[in-house]
Amino acid sequence: MQNLKVGIIGGGFMARTHTAAARAAGAEVVGLASSSPERSAAAAAPLGLEPAAGVEELISRSDVVHVCSPNARHGEHVRAALQAGRHVVCEKPLAVDAEEAAALTALAEEAGVVASVPFVYRFHPMVRQAREETASGRIGRLLTVRGAYLQDWLLDAGESNWRVDPQVSGRSRAFGDIGSHLVDLLEFVSGERIVRLSAATTIAHPRRGGVEVVTEDAAALTVELSGGALGSLMVSQVNAGRKNQLTLELAGADGSVFFDQEHPDELWLGRTDGSVTISRDPATMGQDASRLSVVPSGHPMGYLDAFTAFARDTYARIGGEHPPGLPTFADGVRANCIIDAVLASAESGAWVDVAPVGEPAGVTVPVP
Secondary structure (H helix, E strand, O other): OOOOEEEEEOOOHHHHHHHHHHHHOOOEEEEEEOOOHHHHHHHHHHHOOOEOOOHHHHHHOOOEEEEOOOHHHHHHHHHHHHHOOOEEEEOOOOOOOHHHHHHHHHHHHHHOOOEEOOOHHHHOHHHHHHHHHHHOOOOOOEEEEEEEEEOOOOOOOOOOOHHHOHHHHOOOOHHHHHHHHHHHHHHHHHOOOEEEEEEEEEOOOOEEOOEEOOOOOEEEEEEEEOOOOEEEEEEEOOOOOOOOEEEEEEEEOOOEEEEEOOOOOEEEEEOOOOOEEEEOOOOOOOHHHHHHOOOOOOOOOOHHHHHHHHHHHHHHHHOOOOOOOOOEHHHHHHHHHHHHHHHHHHHHOOOEEOOOOOOOOEEOOOOO
C-alpha cells in the first residue's frame, strides 16, 4: 500500500476526508482534480497536494481513483477511471439511479478491478459486534427493526448547496445522501434484505434562495425484511439539534441490539432479565470487531477511524486480500435500488417491492 498512488476527483469535504483516509491507510495521494483549474488549486493547496491539469491527467498517474464529485457526475468519472483500468472508490449514491449503478458495476467487473463504495459506518468496531450478535443467533429470530439518520444542516430556509439541485444531485436528496447509509447499515447488520417498503417524503421549505425545491428534506419508511420482520426508518436533514445521529435497533425473539453512531464505542444489548451497555474492548469482542479496534480501549474511535479502515480494506483487496465486509459497487447498486423504490412509493402512495437490479420497482396493492 505504501506504493499505491491515489487520485482524488472533487474538492469539497468528502475530498478532504478521502485524502486523510488514504494517507492514513498508507497510500500516496498524488493529486486532486476539481471542476476547474482554479477550484482544483484552491482545494489542493490546504492538503499539500499538486492540482491536476484535469481528470484525465489525474487518472493517468493514479492506481486508485477516489470519485468525490457531485452525484450526477459519478457516472462519467467512474467510467473514465474504469476505461483506463484503474481501481475505483466512488462516493454514495453510486449513481443517479439503479440502472446506471448496475451499468457501472458491470463495467468494473469487465475491467477486473476493485470497485468500492464508502459505506463507512460498517467499519465502526461496535457495528461489527452488532452484526455478530445478530449472525450468531444471540438475539434470536428478528422481529422488528427501527432506525434513523437525522441532521439539521438544512433546517434554515436560507441554507442551500449543490445537493438541492436535482440536476446535480439526482432525484433524491435526503434519502439518497444519508438514507443510503441507513439502509446499507440495516441490511449489513441484520443479514437480511428489505423486500418491500412504503414511504412518504416531505419538503420543509418550498423555496431555497429563490429557487423552487423539488427534492425531499425528510423521508419516513415502513419496511418488511426477507425474514418477515417489520421496521420503521426515518431520514431527515431538518431535525433541529441533530448533527449526525445515525441509530439502528434490531429486536429479536431473544434480545435486542442498539447502535448510535454519535456514541460509536458503545453497544446496547437488551434482554428481558436485564439490559447492558458494553464498551469497545477487543478482549470481549468478536474477531472482526477486534480487527477494526486499532487503539486501546478507553481511547475514543470515530468517523475518521472508520473511514481509514474502509480505505485500508479497499487497498488490501487490491493487494489480493479478502477483508470481510468491504462494500463494493454491488452494494452501491443495492442502495440505488432502495432509493428508487422509496421515490416510487412516495409518488404512488403504495407499497413497493424492492426490485432486483435491472427491473423496475413494482407497485403493490396498499396494505389496509
